[in-house]
Amino acid sequence: MKPPSIKDIAKRAEVSITTVSFILNGKAEKMRISKEVIKRVEEIIQELGFKPNQVARSLRTGNTKTIGLIVEDISNPFFSAIARLIEDKAYKKGYKISYSSTENDPVKARELIEMFKSRKVDAYIIAPVPGIEEDIRQLLAERIPVVIFDRNLPDLDVNYVVVDNLEGGYSATEFLINKGRKNIAFVTVDVEVDQINNRFLGYQKALRDHGITANEKTLVKIPFDATEEDTNNLLKVLFEENPQIDSVFFSTNYLAVRGLFFLKSIQKPINDGFMIVAYDDQDVFRIHTPPISVVDQPIEQIAEKIIDIILQELSADRSLPQSERSKVILPTKLIER
Amino acid sequence: MKPPSIKDIAKRAEVSITTVSFILNGKAEKMRISKEVIKRVEEIIQELGFKPNQVARSLRTGNTKTIGLIVEDISNPFFSAIARLIEDKAYKKGYKISYSSTENDPVKARELIEMFKSRKVDAYIIAPVPGIEEDIRQLLAERIPVVIFDRNLPDLDVNYVVVDNLEGGYSATEFLINKGRKNIAFVTVDVEVDQINNRFLGYQKALRDHGITANEKTLVKIPFDATEEDTNNLLKVLFEENPQIDSVFFSTNYLAVRGLFFLKSIQKPINDGFMIVAYDDQDVFRIHTPPISVVDQPIEQIAEKIIDIILQELSADRSLPQSERSKVILPTKLIER
DNA sequence: TTGAAAGCGCTAACAG
């Protein structure tokens, strides 16, 4: 009924618990345990289907072989794609992933970190919300490996993997300008996070560099918790009050999707006279008629870098000293369609 | 540096460990511990920022407050949406989710269950692959709560939450027939899983009921690990050899997406002369021009049912006896577009 | 080459 313990194995094999433990942990030869004993014990382990209780092991060793993944929303394709890739690589090294969605709520984010702390996860991968700098700082102080991604926390010295969002915003905007757009609206989420800010800065810079004056009225900030209907209403106002708009740059994938639905609903065609650029290369942008140009983030590379950093620190058995913290900024790629 | 333990709290408050433990677990009043003591201890807990070590607690109590979620692929929108909803509800009850993707590989699925077992997760939510019946049976024998979803494992008596895929396949097919389609191709994944089989059975039944003879040549099974290119090649053959096809029913969301890309690449328009029905209502089908009709699964209800069952068994502190196992079959909804 | 035993942090039975 109840799963066998190391004790049961030891008893059955007529050896001590210690011996079993050594065999279990591959220290058998180092301890020069005889071949026969090893074989006998291993057979019994097989026979009884014994699996070490990881909880007990964790309590003893202090590591849980679990990585905490904190994202904004696991159902966002960007995050779920990252989650999938990270899972894969972590799994190969014997790590499991526990995930949680913050919904961009610093209070919830803090609770999640607490929860993971009490569960003693070995490392953290976090798409941070503003306001948890202090919590992360504390993790760092305890020398727990942390990588943040998607967005940087500027006043925190921590490993991060982000893309060059300023460049991303710039290239998207410049692309539109080169297509002859004069009135480029910017639709974004009303959250003060680094990556969104940078996309906006890139947008502004591109306009400036091309001698175009930004029009404040065509800058729309959609609350994070806005429903689709709320979003539609805001977009409606945007277009009604600014009929001169000849293109829109959406700063996030889901806003672009909503935007496309909205445009469809008002039957505003996307064509040579009216263009769209979105962030993240998702199926929905490729399948759209006409296809939508996007700023593509190198998801695989992001995941790879994250897990590399984490595993490296984990194997170094501590977080790196400040000086060696990894700062990875990956390029985005404008996919013109 | 190191987080404080219950011992530290006890020492600081000059009470015994027991007292602190009782306070921590809300048994203070039952044990009639004085108000002042409670207050003092709570203050110290606050002050030191003490969080009980969940690992130690788990070892002691035998439960980890963690639920294992095993899906085919967490980056599939269907699964990530479910994951998100489950997470939310579980979180409110103090449970965390660990996830893993099986990639439809029974060997990997088995390993994952083992891993979760050694980590002592309290309950399992599994989108099963064929071949793990025995492992699930064993979980059940140990009275661990298990819910399977998305697909049923016919010869297993276990809680499940699925949709009526036969009905789903039927309604999709009938819809096409009613639209005057005579040559309905069926594109599916080459994996023998219950939900896919039922979608096919529904397709067949609808054809039969309407006096249409199924054409074996227009039934395409795409290997699960086929690349997009492989898929394209198979579809290419399908259309080249069967020019009479006037509609396609795709049995899975991702195959439909690939199909749409393929059709776009060969510039085959979707219109009154050629129609498509997909499974799962995703943005990509709504945004497509023209929009694609789909068999919609009630994702929220699925997630709700799953977590209800799990939490109920968890609070009953054991898996239900066979007779009371929950068998939930939810209806699908055909969204005509 | 193997065994005994301490102890990771916590809960809860039992004793006072």
Added chain:
DNA sequence: CTGTTAGCGCTTTCAA
């Protein structure tokens, strides 16, 4: 009302 203590299953030091 509070303290002492055993023990959850495992790793690892120390001793034999």
